[in-house]
Amino acid sequence: MPVNTSAIGKTFAPGTYVVGREKVREYAEAVGETNPLYLDPEAARAAGYADVVAPPMFAVVFISKTMTPTLFDPEVGMNFAMMVHGGQSFTWERPIVAGEEITTHVSVKDITEKDGKGFYVYETISKDEAGETVVTADWTFLVRGV
Amino acid sequence: MAIEAGQPIDELKVTPDRFLPIRYAGASGDFNPIHTDKEYATMVGLPSTILHGLYSMAQVARALTDNAGGPANVKSLSVQFRGMGFPEKEITVSGSTTSVEDGVATVELVAEQDGNQIIRNAVGTAAV
Known part of the structure:
Protein backbone atom coordinates (compact mmCIF):
# COMPACT_ATOMS: atom_id res chain seq x y z
CA MET A 1 0.00 0.00 0.00
CA PRO A 2 1.57 3.33 -0.99
CA VAL A 3 2.19 5.79 1.78
CA ASN A 4 -0.40 8.54 2.14
CA THR A 5 1.21 11.88 1.31
CA SER A 6 -1.87 14.09 1.59
CA ALA A 7 -0.62 15.69 4.83
CA ILE A 8 2.46 17.24 3.18
CA GLY A 9 2.35 20.97 3.86
CA LYS A 10 -0.07 20.65 6.76
CA THR A 11 0.54 23.17 9.55
CA PHE A 12 -0.55 22.98 13.17
CA ALA A 13 -1.44 25.56 15.81
CA PRO A 14 1.75 27.14 17.21
CA GLY A 15 2.57 26.68 20.89
CA THR A 16 4.42 28.92 23.34
CA TYR A 17 6.86 27.71 26.00
CA VAL A 18 8.38 29.82 28.79
CA VAL A 19 11.98 28.78 29.40
CA GLY A 20 12.48 28.36 33.16
CA ARG A 21 15.80 28.54 35.01
CA GLU A 22 15.26 25.34 36.98
CA LYS A 23 14.09 23.45 33.88
CA VAL A 24 17.27 24.50 32.07
CA ARG A 25 19.37 23.29 35.01
CA GLU A 26 17.41 20.02 35.27
CA TYR A 27 17.96 19.36 31.55
CA ALA A 28 21.64 20.40 31.67
CA GLU A 29 22.31 18.09 34.62
CA ALA A 30 20.47 15.17 32.98
CA VAL A 31 22.63 15.32 29.85
CA GLY A 32 25.84 15.80 31.83
CA GLU A 33 26.58 19.43 31.06
CA THR A 34 29.11 21.10 33.36
CA ASN A 35 29.47 24.53 31.69
CA PRO A 36 28.51 27.08 34.40
CA LEU A 37 26.70 29.18 31.77
CA TYR A 38 23.90 26.57 31.91
CA LEU A 39 23.89 26.12 35.69
CA ASP A 40 24.95 29.30 37.49
CA PRO A 41 23.04 32.57 36.96
CA GLU A 42 26.01 34.60 38.26
CA ALA A 43 28.37 32.98 35.75
CA ALA A 44 25.84 33.57 32.98
CA ARG A 45 25.43 37.25 33.94
CA ALA A 46 29.20 37.69 34.13
CA VAL A 60 14.11 19.50 22.19
CA VAL A 61 12.20 20.47 25.33
CA PHE A 62 10.34 23.51 24.04
CA ILE A 63 9.74 22.08 20.57
CA SER A 64 8.45 18.70 21.75
CA LYS A 65 5.83 20.33 23.93
CA THR A 66 4.15 21.66 20.78
CA MET A 67 5.19 19.06 18.20
CA THR A 68 4.62 15.73 19.98
CA PRO A 69 0.79 15.88 19.91
CA THR A 70 0.91 16.58 16.16
CA LEU A 71 2.73 13.29 15.52
CA PHE A 72 -0.56 11.54 16.33
CA ASP A 73 -2.49 13.53 13.72
CA PRO A 74 -4.73 10.99 11.91
CA GLU A 75 -4.22 12.67 8.53
CA VAL A 76 -0.44 12.10 8.86
CA GLY A 77 -1.26 8.55 9.93
CA MET A 78 2.08 7.31 11.27
CA ASN A 79 2.04 3.76 12.60
CA PHE A 80 3.67 4.31 15.99
CA ALA A 81 4.36 0.66 16.68
CA MET A 82 6.69 0.62 13.66
CA MET A 83 8.17 4.11 14.03
CA VAL A 84 11.73 5.06 14.93
CA HIS A 85 13.46 8.44 15.05
CA GLY A 86 15.71 8.27 12.00
CA GLY A 87 17.38 11.64 11.80
CA GLN A 88 17.47 15.07 13.29
CA SER A 89 18.88 18.47 12.47
CA PHE A 90 18.93 21.80 14.27
CA THR A 91 20.03 25.24 13.14
CA TRP A 92 20.56 27.68 15.99
CA GLU A 93 20.53 31.44 15.41
CA ARG A 94 21.61 32.41 18.94
CA PRO A 95 21.60 31.07 22.52
CA ILE A 96 18.32 31.20 24.45
CA VAL A 97 18.26 32.20 28.12
CA ALA A 98 15.89 31.46 31.00
CA GLY A 99 12.90 33.81 31.05
CA GLU A 100 12.36 33.88 27.28
CA GLU A 101 9.07 32.89 25.66
CA ILE A 102 9.56 30.73 22.59
CA THR A 103 6.77 30.06 20.11
CA THR A 104 7.13 26.99 17.89
CA HIS A 105 5.44 26.52 14.52
CA VAL A 106 5.07 22.93 13.28
CA SER A 107 4.48 21.66 9.75
CA VAL A 108 4.73 18.44 7.78
CA LYS A 109 7.60 19.10 5.38
CA ASP A 110 7.69 15.85 3.45
CA ILE A 111 6.38 12.28 3.33
CA THR A 112 8.13 9.80 1.05
CA GLU A 113 8.44 6.07 0.64
CA LYS A 114 11.53 4.02 -0.07
CA ASP A 115 12.12 0.27 0.17
CA GLY A 116 8.89 -0.30 2.07
CA LYS A 117 9.67 2.40 4.61
CA GLY A 118 7.82 5.67 5.11
CA PHE A 119 9.90 8.78 5.80
CA TYR A 120 7.96 11.50 7.62
CA VAL A 121 9.75 14.82 7.96
CA TYR A 122 8.40 17.47 10.30
CA GLU A 123 9.80 21.01 10.27
CA THR A 124 9.68 23.23 13.33
CA ILE A 125 10.46 26.94 13.44
CA SER A 126 10.84 28.45 16.90
CA LYS A 127 10.67 32.23 17.36
CA ASP A 128 11.33 34.63 20.21
CA GLU A 129 8.95 37.29 21.51
CA ALA A 130 10.12 39.73 18.83
CA GLY A 131 9.15 37.19 16.15
CA GLU A 132 12.76 36.47 15.22
CA THR A 133 13.62 32.85 14.41
CA VAL A 134 15.90 31.30 17.05
CA VAL A 135 15.89 27.59 16.13
CA THR A 136 14.88 25.68 13.00
CA ALA A 137 14.70 21.88 13.09
CA ASP A 138 13.92 18.93 10.81
CA TRP A 139 12.66 15.77 12.53
CA THR A 140 12.75 12.60 10.42
CA PHE A 141 10.65 9.66 11.53
CA LEU A 142 10.94 6.32 9.81
CA VAL A 143 8.03 3.87 9.73
CA ARG A 144 8.74 0.30 8.70
CA GLY A 145 6.27 -1.80 6.76
CA VAL A 146 4.15 0.95 5.19
CA MET B 1 41.75 25.86 20.09
CA ALA B 2 40.25 22.42 19.63
CA ILE B 3 38.84 23.29 16.22
CA GLU B 4 41.35 23.41 13.41
CA ALA B 5 40.93 22.23 9.82
CA GLY B 6 42.10 18.64 9.34
CA GLN B 7 42.50 18.03 13.07
CA PRO B 8 40.53 15.78 15.43
CA ILE B 9 38.39 17.39 18.10
CA ASP B 10 38.78 16.51 21.78
CA GLU B 11 36.89 13.30 22.48
CA LEU B 12 34.02 13.14 24.93
CA LYS B 13 33.41 10.02 27.00
CA VAL B 14 30.34 9.47 29.16
CA THR B 15 28.75 6.44 30.79
CA PRO B 16 25.02 6.93 31.38
CA ASP B 17 24.05 5.21 34.61
CA ARG B 18 21.18 2.78 34.97
CA PHE B 19 18.67 5.47 35.92
CA LEU B 20 19.80 8.07 33.37
CA PRO B 21 16.90 7.36 30.96
CA ILE B 22 14.44 8.08 33.77
CA ARG B 23 16.07 11.43 34.54
CA TYR B 24 16.31 12.26 30.82
CA ALA B 25 12.63 11.36 30.33
CA GLY B 26 11.68 13.79 33.08
CA ALA B 27 14.02 16.50 31.85
CA SER B 28 13.00 16.22 28.20
CA GLY B 29 9.35 15.21 28.47
CA ASP B 30 9.82 12.06 26.34
CA PHE B 31 8.14 9.32 28.38
CA ASN B 32 8.14 6.56 25.74
CA PRO B 33 8.34 3.44 27.97
CA ILE B 34 10.92 1.74 25.70
CA HIS B 35 13.43 3.96 27.56
CA THR B 36 12.28 3.34 31.12
CA ASP B 37 10.32 0.07 31.42
CA LYS B 38 12.31 -3.09 30.76
CA GLU B 39 9.20 -5.28 30.62
CA TYR B 40 7.61 -3.04 27.98
CA ALA B 41 10.87 -2.76 26.03
CA THR B 42 11.33 -6.52 25.80
CA MET B 43 7.64 -6.99 24.95
CA VAL B 44 8.11 -4.83 21.81
CA GLY B 45 11.19 -6.83 20.82
CA LEU B 46 14.08 -4.78 22.22
CA PRO B 47 16.91 -6.46 24.15
CA SER B 48 16.39 -4.08 27.08
CA THR B 49 15.55 -0.45 27.76
CA ILE B 50 17.43 1.77 25.31
CA LEU B 51 18.79 5.31 25.52
CA HIS B 52 16.79 8.17 24.05
CA GLY B 53 18.28 9.00 20.65
CA LEU B 54 18.12 12.68 21.54
CA TYR B 55 20.14 12.01 24.71
CA SER B 56 22.85 10.48 22.53
CA MET B 57 22.58 13.43 20.13
CA ALA B 58 22.96 15.74 23.15
CA GLN B 59 26.33 14.08 23.84
CA VAL B 60 27.40 14.79 20.24
CA ALA B 61 26.17 18.38 20.67
CA ARG B 62 28.11 18.67 23.92
CA ALA B 63 31.33 17.56 22.23
CA LEU B 64 30.75 20.05 19.40
CA THR B 65 29.86 22.89 21.78
CA ASP B 66 32.76 22.31 24.17
CA ASN B 67 35.24 22.13 21.30
CA ALA B 68 33.72 25.24 19.71
CA GLY B 69 34.16 27.30 22.87
CA GLY B 70 30.55 27.47 24.04
CA PRO B 71 26.92 27.63 22.95
CA ALA B 72 27.16 31.04 21.28
CA ASN B 73 29.45 29.55 18.61
CA VAL B 74 27.37 26.52 17.65
CA LYS B 75 25.37 27.04 14.46
CA SER B 76 23.96 23.67 13.43
CA LEU B 77 24.01 19.94 14.00
CA SER B 78 22.51 17.20 11.85
CA VAL B 79 22.61 13.48 12.73
CA GLN B 80 21.31 10.07 11.75
CA PHE B 81 20.29 7.64 14.46
CA ARG B 82 21.53 4.08 13.94
CA GLY B 83 21.73 1.12 16.23
CA MET B 84 20.64 1.40 19.83
CA GLY B 85 22.37 2.97 22.80
CA PHE B 86 22.20 1.35 26.22
CA PRO B 87 22.68 2.55 29.81
CA GLU B 88 25.75 1.47 31.79
CA LYS B 89 28.02 1.35 28.75
CA GLU B 90 30.54 4.04 27.86
CA ILE B 91 29.76 6.33 24.90
CA THR B 92 32.65 7.91 23.01
CA VAL B 93 32.04 10.94 20.81
CA SER B 94 34.85 11.68 18.40
CA GLY B 95 35.25 13.71 15.26
CA SER B 96 37.37 15.99 13.18
CA THR B 97 37.17 19.38 11.58
CA THR B 98 36.92 18.95 7.83
CA SER B 99 37.08 22.59 6.83
CA VAL B 100 37.12 26.16 8.06
CA GLU B 101 35.72 28.71 5.65
CA ASP B 102 34.63 32.30 6.23
CA GLY B 103 34.91 31.85 9.98
CA VAL B 104 32.71 28.75 10.06
CA ALA B 105 34.11 25.30 10.86
CA THR B 106 32.47 22.11 9.63
CA VAL B 107 32.95 19.19 12.01
CA GLU B 108 32.10 15.53 11.34
CA LEU B 109 31.30 13.48 14.42
CA VAL B 110 30.28 10.00 15.46
CA ALA B 111 29.07 8.46 18.75
CA GLU B 112 30.14 4.88 19.43
CA GLN B 113 29.29 2.40 22.15
CA ASP B 114 30.77 -1.10 22.33
CA GLY B 115 32.10 -0.70 18.81
CA ASN B 116 28.66 0.20 17.40
CA GLN B 117 28.02 3.59 15.88
CA ILE B 118 24.86 4.78 17.60
CA ILE B 119 25.01 8.16 15.88
CA ARG B 120 26.63 8.46 12.52
CA ASN B 121 26.96 10.99 9.73
CA ALA B 122 26.79 13.78 12.28
CA VAL B 123 27.77 17.13 10.80
CA GLY B 124 28.04 20.26 12.88
CA THR B 125 28.99 23.82 12.11
CA ALA B 126 30.43 26.37 14.50
CA ALA B 127 31.82 29.89 14.37
CA VAL B 128 35.56 30.04 14.97
Missing part, protein backbone atom coordinates in the same frame (compact mmCIF):
# COMPACT_ATOMS: atom_id res chain seq x y z
CA ALA A 47 29.32 36.44 30.51
CA GLY A 48 26.70 38.99 29.45
CA TYR A 49 23.53 36.88 29.54
CA ALA A 50 20.39 37.86 31.47
CA ASP A 51 20.07 34.43 33.11
CA VAL A 52 21.28 30.85 32.67
CA VAL A 53 21.78 29.85 29.03
CA ALA A 54 19.87 26.86 27.64
CA PRO A 55 22.18 24.21 26.13
CA PRO A 56 21.59 24.12 22.34
CA MET A 57 19.81 20.75 22.56
CA PHE A 58 17.35 22.18 25.12
CA ALA A 59 15.42 23.08 21.96
Whole structure:
Protein backbone atom coordinates (compact mmCIF):
# COMPACT_ATOMS: atom_id res chain seq x y z
CA MET A 1 0.00 0.00 0.00
CA PRO A 2 1.57 3.33 -0.99
CA VAL A 3 2.19 5.79 1.78
CA ASN A 4 -0.40 8.54 2.14
CA THR A 5 1.21 11.88 1.31
CA SER A 6 -1.87 14.09 1.59
CA ALA A 7 -0.62 15.69 4.83
CA ILE A 8 2.46 17.24 3.18
CA GLY A 9 2.35 20.97 3.86
CA LYS A 10 -0.07 20.65 6.76
CA THR A 11 0.54 23.17 9.55
CA PHE A 12 -0.55 22.98 13.17
CA ALA A 13 -1.44 25.56 15.81
CA PRO A 14 1.75 27.14 17.21
CA GLY A 15 2.57 26.68 20.89
CA THR A 16 4.42 28.92 23.34
CA TYR A 17 6.86 27.71 26.00
CA VAL A 18 8.38 29.82 28.79
CA VAL A 19 11.98 28.78 29.40
CA GLY A 20 12.48 28.36 33.16
CA ARG A 21 15.80 28.54 35.01
CA GLU A 22 15.26 25.34 36.98
CA LYS A 23 14.09 23.45 33.88
CA VAL A 24 17.27 24.50 32.07
CA ARG A 25 19.37 23.29 35.01
CA GLU A 26 17.41 20.02 35.27
CA TYR A 27 17.96 19.36 31.55
CA ALA A 28 21.64 20.40 31.67
CA GLU A 29 22.31 18.09 34.62
CA ALA A 30 20.47 15.17 32.98
CA VAL A 31 22.63 15.32 29.85
CA GLY A 32 25.84 15.80 31.83
CA GLU A 33 26.58 19.43 31.06
CA THR A 34 29.11 21.10 33.36
CA ASN A 35 29.47 24.53 31.69
CA PRO A 36 28.51 27.08 34.40
CA LEU A 37 26.70 29.18 31.77
CA TYR A 38 23.90 26.57 31.91
CA LEU A 39 23.89 26.12 35.69
CA ASP A 40 24.95 29.30 37.49
CA PRO A 41 23.04 32.57 36.96
CA GLU A 42 26.01 34.60 38.26
CA ALA A 43 28.37 32.98 35.75
CA ALA A 44 25.84 33.57 32.98
CA ARG A 45 25.43 37.25 33.94
CA ALA A 46 29.20 37.69 34.13
CA ALA A 47 29.32 36.44 30.51
CA GLY A 48 26.70 38.99 29.45
CA TYR A 49 23.53 36.88 29.54
CA ALA A 50 20.39 37.86 31.47
CA ASP A 51 20.07 34.43 33.11
CA VAL A 52 21.28 30.85 32.67
CA VAL A 53 21.78 29.85 29.03
CA ALA A 54 19.87 26.86 27.64
CA PRO A 55 22.18 24.21 26.13
CA PRO A 56 21.59 24.12 22.34
CA MET A 57 19.81 20.75 22.56
CA PHE A 58 17.35 22.18 25.12
CA ALA A 59 15.42 23.08 21.96
CA VAL A 60 14.11 19.50 22.19
CA VAL A 61 12.20 20.47 25.33
CA PHE A 62 10.34 23.51 24.04
CA ILE A 63 9.74 22.08 20.57
CA SER A 64 8.45 18.70 21.75
CA LYS A 65 5.83 20.33 23.93
CA THR A 66 4.15 21.66 20.78
CA MET A 67 5.19 19.06 18.20
CA THR A 68 4.62 15.73 19.98
CA PRO A 69 0.79 15.88 19.91
CA THR A 70 0.91 16.58 16.16
CA LEU A 71 2.73 13.29 15.52
CA PHE A 72 -0.56 11.54 16.33
CA ASP A 73 -2.49 13.53 13.72
CA PRO A 74 -4.73 10.99 11.91
CA GLU A 75 -4.22 12.67 8.53
CA VAL A 76 -0.44 12.10 8.86
CA GLY A 77 -1.26 8.55 9.93
CA MET A 78 2.08 7.31 11.27
CA ASN A 79 2.04 3.76 12.60
CA PHE A 80 3.67 4.31 15.99
CA ALA A 81 4.36 0.66 16.68
CA MET A 82 6.69 0.62 13.66
CA MET A 83 8.17 4.11 14.03
CA VAL A 84 11.73 5.06 14.93
CA HIS A 85 13.46 8.44 15.05
CA GLY A 86 15.71 8.27 12.00
CA GLY A 87 17.38 11.64 11.80
CA GLN A 88 17.47 15.07 13.29
CA SER A 89 18.88 18.47 12.47
CA PHE A 90 18.93 21.80 14.27
CA THR A 91 20.03 25.24 13.14
CA TRP A 92 20.56 27.68 15.99
CA GLU A 93 20.53 31.44 15.41
CA ARG A 94 21.61 32.41 18.94
CA PRO A 95 21.60 31.07 22.52
CA ILE A 96 18.32 31.20 24.45
CA VAL A 97 18.26 32.20 28.12
CA ALA A 98 15.89 31.46 31.00
CA GLY A 99 12.90 33.81 31.05
CA GLU A 100 12.36 33.88 27.28
CA GLU A 101 9.07 32.89 25.66
CA ILE A 102 9.56 30.73 22.59
CA THR A 103 6.77 30.06 20.11
CA THR A 104 7.13 26.99 17.89
CA HIS A 105 5.44 26.52 14.52
CA VAL A 106 5.07 22.93 13.28
CA SER A 107 4.48 21.66 9.75
CA VAL A 108 4.73 18.44 7.78
CA LYS A 109 7.60 19.10 5.38
CA ASP A 110 7.69 15.85 3.45
CA ILE A 111 6.38 12.28 3.33
CA THR A 112 8.13 9.80 1.05
CA GLU A 113 8.44 6.07 0.64
CA LYS A 114 11.53 4.02 -0.07
CA ASP A 115 12.12 0.27 0.17
CA GLY A 116 8.89 -0.30 2.07
CA LYS A 117 9.67 2.40 4.61
CA GLY A 118 7.82 5.67 5.11
CA PHE A 119 9.90 8.78 5.80
CA TYR A 120 7.96 11.50 7.62
CA VAL A 121 9.75 14.82 7.96
CA TYR A 122 8.40 17.47 10.30
CA GLU A 123 9.80 21.01 10.27
CA THR A 124 9.68 23.23 13.33
CA ILE A 125 10.46 26.94 13.44
CA SER A 126 10.84 28.45 16.90
CA LYS A 127 10.67 32.23 17.36
CA ASP A 128 11.33 34.63 20.21
CA GLU A 129 8.95 37.29 21.51
CA ALA A 130 10.12 39.73 18.83
CA GLY A 131 9.15 37.19 16.15
CA GLU A 132 12.76 36.47 15.22
CA THR A 133 13.62 32.85 14.41
CA VAL A 134 15.90 31.30 17.05
CA VAL A 135 15.89 27.59 16.13
CA THR A 136 14.88 25.68 13.00
CA ALA A 137 14.70 21.88 13.09
CA ASP A 138 13.92 18.93 10.81
CA TRP A 139 12.66 15.77 12.53
CA THR A 140 12.75 12.60 10.42
CA PHE A 141 10.65 9.66 11.53
CA LEU A 142 10.94 6.32 9.81
CA VAL A 143 8.03 3.87 9.73
CA ARG A 144 8.74 0.30 8.70
CA GLY A 145 6.27 -1.80 6.76
CA VAL A 146 4.15 0.95 5.19
CA MET B 1 41.75 25.86 20.09
CA ALA B 2 40.25 22.42 19.63
CA ILE B 3 38.84 23.29 16.22
CA GLU B 4 41.35 23.41 13.41
CA ALA B 5 40.93 22.23 9.82
CA GLY B 6 42.10 18.64 9.34
CA GLN B 7 42.50 18.03 13.07
CA PRO B 8 40.53 15.78 15.43
CA ILE B 9 38.39 17.39 18.10
CA ASP B 10 38.78 16.51 21.78
CA GLU B 11 36.89 13.30 22.48
CA LEU B 12 34.02 13.14 24.93
CA LYS B 13 33.41 10.02 27.00
CA VAL B 14 30.34 9.47 29.16
CA THR B 15 28.75 6.44 30.79
CA PRO B 16 25.02 6.93 31.38
CA ASP B 17 24.05 5.21 34.61
CA ARG B 18 21.18 2.78 34.97
CA PHE B 19 18.67 5.47 35.92
CA LEU B 20 19.80 8.07 33.37
CA PRO B 21 16.90 7.36 30.96
CA ILE B 22 14.44 8.08 33.77
CA ARG B 23 16.07 11.43 34.54
CA TYR B 24 16.31 12.26 30.82
CA ALA B 25 12.63 11.36 30.33
CA GLY B 26 11.68 13.79 33.08
CA ALA B 27 14.02 16.50 31.85
CA SER B 28 13.00 16.22 28.20
CA GLY B 29 9.35 15.21 28.47
CA ASP B 30 9.82 12.06 26.34
CA PHE B 31 8.14 9.32 28.38
CA ASN B 32 8.14 6.56 25.74
CA PRO B 33 8.34 3.44 27.97
CA ILE B 34 10.92 1.74 25.70
CA HIS B 35 13.43 3.96 27.56
CA THR B 36 12.28 3.34 31.12
CA ASP B 37 10.32 0.07 31.42
CA LYS B 38 12.31 -3.09 30.76
CA GLU B 39 9.20 -5.28 30.62
CA TYR B 40 7.61 -3.04 27.98
CA ALA B 41 10.87 -2.76 26.03
CA THR B 42 11.33 -6.52 25.80
CA MET B 43 7.64 -6.99 24.95
CA VAL B 44 8.11 -4.83 21.81
CA GLY B 45 11.19 -6.83 20.82
CA LEU B 46 14.08 -4.78 22.22
CA PRO B 47 16.91 -6.46 24.15
CA SER B 48 16.39 -4.08 27.08
CA THR B 49 15.55 -0.45 27.76
CA ILE B 50 17.43 1.77 25.31
CA LEU B 51 18.79 5.31 25.52
CA HIS B 52 16.79 8.17 24.05
CA GLY B 53 18.28 9.00 20.65
CA LEU B 54 18.12 12.68 21.54
CA TYR B 55 20.14 12.01 24.71
CA SER B 56 22.85 10.48 22.53
CA MET B 57 22.58 13.43 20.13
CA ALA B 58 22.96 15.74 23.15
CA GLN B 59 26.33 14.08 23.84
CA VAL B 60 27.40 14.79 20.24
CA ALA B 61 26.17 18.38 20.67
CA ARG B 62 28.11 18.67 23.92
CA ALA B 63 31.33 17.56 22.23
CA LEU B 64 30.75 20.05 19.40
CA THR B 65 29.86 22.89 21.78
CA ASP B 66 32.76 22.31 24.17
CA ASN B 67 35.24 22.13 21.30
CA ALA B 68 33.72 25.24 19.71
CA GLY B 69 34.16 27.30 22.87
CA GLY B 70 30.55 27.47 24.04
CA PRO B 71 26.92 27.63 22.95
CA ALA B 72 27.16 31.04 21.28
CA ASN B 73 29.45 29.55 18.61
CA VAL B 74 27.37 26.52 17.65
CA LYS B 75 25.37 27.04 14.46
CA SER B 76 23.96 23.67 13.43
CA LEU B 77 24.01 19.94 14.00
CA SER B 78 22.51 17.20 11.85
CA VAL B 79 22.61 13.48 12.73
CA GLN B 80 21.31 10.07 11.75
CA PHE B 81 20.29 7.64 14.46
CA ARG B 82 21.53 4.08 13.94
CA GLY B 83 21.73 1.12 16.23
CA MET B 84 20.64 1.40 19.83
CA GLY B 85 22.37 2.97 22.80
CA PHE B 86 22.20 1.35 26.22
CA PRO B 87 22.68 2.55 29.81
CA GLU B 88 25.75 1.47 31.79
CA LYS B 89 28.02 1.35 28.75
CA GLU B 90 30.54 4.04 27.86
CA ILE B 91 29.76 6.33 24.90
CA THR B 92 32.65 7.91 23.01
CA VAL B 93 32.04 10.94 20.81
CA SER B 94 34.85 11.68 18.40
CA GLY B 95 35.25 13.71 15.26
CA SER B 96 37.37 15.99 13.18
CA THR B 97 37.17 19.38 11.58
CA THR B 98 36.92 18.95 7.83
CA SER B 99 37.08 22.59 6.83
CA VAL B 100 37.12 26.16 8.06
CA GLU B 101 35.72 28.71 5.65
CA ASP B 102 34.63 32.30 6.23
CA GLY B 103 34.91 31.85 9.98
CA VAL B 104 32.71 28.75 10.06
CA ALA B 105 34.11 25.30 10.86
CA THR B 106 32.47 22.11 9.63
CA VAL B 107 32.95 19.19 12.01
CA GLU B 108 32.10 15.53 11.34
CA LEU B 109 31.30 13.48 14.42
CA VAL B 110 30.28 10.00 15.46
CA ALA B 111 29.07 8.46 18.75
CA GLU B 112 30.14 4.88 19.43
CA GLN B 113 29.29 2.40 22.15
CA ASP B 114 30.77 -1.10 22.33
CA GLY B 115 32.10 -0.70 18.81
CA ASN B 116 28.66 0.20 17.40
CA GLN B 117 28.02 3.59 15.88
CA ILE B 118 24.86 4.78 17.60
CA ILE B 119 25.01 8.16 15.88
CA ARG B 120 26.63 8.46 12.52
CA ASN B 121 26.96 10.99 9.73
CA ALA B 122 26.79 13.78 12.28
CA VAL B 123 27.77 17.13 10.80
CA GLY B 124 28.04 20.26 12.88
CA THR B 125 28.99 23.82 12.11
CA ALA B 126 30.43 26.37 14.50
CA ALA B 127 31.82 29.89 14.37
CA VAL B 128 35.56 30.04 14.97
